Amino acid sequence: MEKLLAKVKQRIESLAVELEHLYNDHPDAVIGEITIKNILGGMRGMKSLVCNTSFVDPYKGLFISNLEIPDFEDKTPEEIFFLLVTGSLPDEAELAELKTELSKRSQVPEYVWTTLKSAPKTIHPMTLFSMGIMAMEGDSVFKQKYDEGIPKDDYWKYTLEDSLNLIAKLPALAAGIYRILFMNGEVIESSESELDLASTLTYRLGFNRHNPSFADLNRLYLVLHCDHEGGNVSAFTSRVVNSALSNIYLAASAGLNGLAGPLHGLANQVCLKFITNIHDEYGNRPSVDQVREFVMRTLDEGKVIPGYGHAVLRVTDPRFTSFMKFGDQHCSDSPYLQTVKKLFEVVPDILKTYKGGKVANPWPNVDAISGSLLYHYGMTHYEFYTVMFGISRVLGFCAQNTIARGLHQPIIRPKSVTNSWLKNYLEPHPVS
Numbered sequence: 001m002e003k004l005l006a007k008v009k010q011r012i013e014s015l016a017v018e019l020e021h022l023y024n025d026h027p028d029a030v031i032g033e034i035t036i037k038n039i040l041g042g043m044r045g046m047k048s049l050v051c052n053t054s055f056v057d058p059y060k061g062l063f064i065s066n067l068e069i070p071d072f073e074d075k076t077p078e079e080i081f082f083l084l085v086t087g088s089l090p091d092e093a094e095l096a097e098l099k100t101e102l103s104k105r106s107q108v109p110e111y112v113w114t115t116l117k118s119a120p121k122t123i124h125p126m127t128l129f130s131m132g133i134m135a136m137e138g139d140s141v142f143k144q145k146y147d148e149g150i151p152k153d154d155y156w157k158y159t160l161e162d163s164l165n166l167i168a169k170l171p172a173l174a175a176g177i178y179r180i181l182f183m184n185g186e187v188i189e190s191s192e193s194e195l196d197l198a199s200t201l202t203y204r205l206g207f208n209r210h211n212p213s214f215a216d217l218n219r220l221y222l223v224l225h226c227d228h229e230g231g232n233v234s235a236f237t238s239r240v241v242n243s244a245l246s247n248i249y250l251a252a253s254a255g256l257n258g259l260a261g262p263l264h265g266l267a268n269q270v271c272l273k274f275i276t277n278i279h280d281e282y283g284n285r286p287s288v289d290q291v292r293e294f295v296m297r298t299l300d301e302g303k304v305i306p307g308y309g310h311a312v313l314r315v316t317d318p319r320f321t322s323f324m325k326f327g328d329q330h331c332s333d334s335p336y337l338q339t340v341k342k343l344f345e346v347v348p349d350i351l352k353t354y355k356g357g358k359v360a361n362p363w364p365n366v367d368a369i370s371g372s373l374l375y376h377y378g379m380t381h382y383e384f385y386t387v388m389f390g391i392s393r394v395l396g397f398c399a400q401n402t403i404a405r406g407l408h409q410p411i412i413r414p415k416s417v418t419n420s421w422l423k424n425y426l427e428p429h430p431v432s
């Protein structure tokens, strides 16, 4: 993997030079202030991390380097990982090297299946996914090298080594979990067609495997969810954990546990269930008025509308738009996609005025549509959708942490304060 190592090294060195200049030239520059609203509001909007793998513009969405979604939506997950970690797309030789490296490392150890098969069948697939990754933690090269006493300058190399070992196994691990939980436990072994991450996933899931548009949806799924800068719950969690030099297996598993929450990655599962509930009530082709009625009732019950809103975005998520383009090309008549469109027609207007206009972003995010496409291709067990998201998001965790280790970023440890501290700070007792 000389080519990848050389490119990542070059990237880390150039980022380090930039940061050194920034630090030396502006050591005391103030780039923001911290208000009570920030502290009590989930630190929303506070600029407190550096992340160079990707950037989310509130009005344009995800950027990886200078590429927007339409620029990279046709790529493969391998190309995207290379882009995230090196800052540029691979040339033919670099891509071939990466694919060979991943292919060599793709075998999921037998003990992982034994562990996962012993879990109760009622367990959520995200929990099994996280457990499967944790189970392999003993194989961490970083951990072994750290115990041997490697210098700090080498941390990123072994973080990258672990990352490749982990990423290579994710499609087989995820597909195996689908089959353990939903298809009588028969895990599909490797095949000739395992040329890349997306086709491995399609083949090993075992249904609809000869349908090229399902294969393309899996590829797109693994591309669009890859990274969303550093402050979202899952990436941030993985960064915090890895900043303690916990290895990438521990960090990825921790990040995925955050992704498993309904306000984050689980929203794709919740969205599909939401649409199913609409169909259960009104049939598969509800009218716009019926969809509006259902949305209003959901809000009246004090619940959120899944798939709408975002902590950073202030427009329709370009990942939603990309999936919609796919849906229009491949399954425009799907009842689920049709209901997604009706929701898109009614929800933003409702949310704009809901709670006196308190909802910062009334537009759909990626989770509003992604599950409906998987459902169309026969992935009816919607509990699995967040695992699909997770395979992709681990690419981002791995890239972010490899670079953070290369830049010798310190352990993340913000300061918390008590109510009393705040009261004393804001309303100090007058000096008598």
Ligand code: HAX
Pocket: 044, 232, 262, 263, 264, 265, 266, 267, 303, 304, 305, 306, 307, 308, 309, 310, 311, 312, 355, 358, 359, 360, 361, 365, 366, 367
């Ligand atoms: N439906 C109803 N109310 C909503 C809402 C929605 N879709 N989105 C935001 N609100 C409400 C919030 O609950 C909050 O109300 P309270 O002050 O009474 O608690 C108010 O509007 C202000 O929130 P906000 O500033 O607009 O949003 P946040 O940054 O706090 O939260 C969330 C962003 C994504 C968590 C939020 O919009 C939400 O809960 N959406 C629905 C769940 C969802 O789709 N999650 C996936 C997001 C994308 C992602 O991470 N994917 O993995």
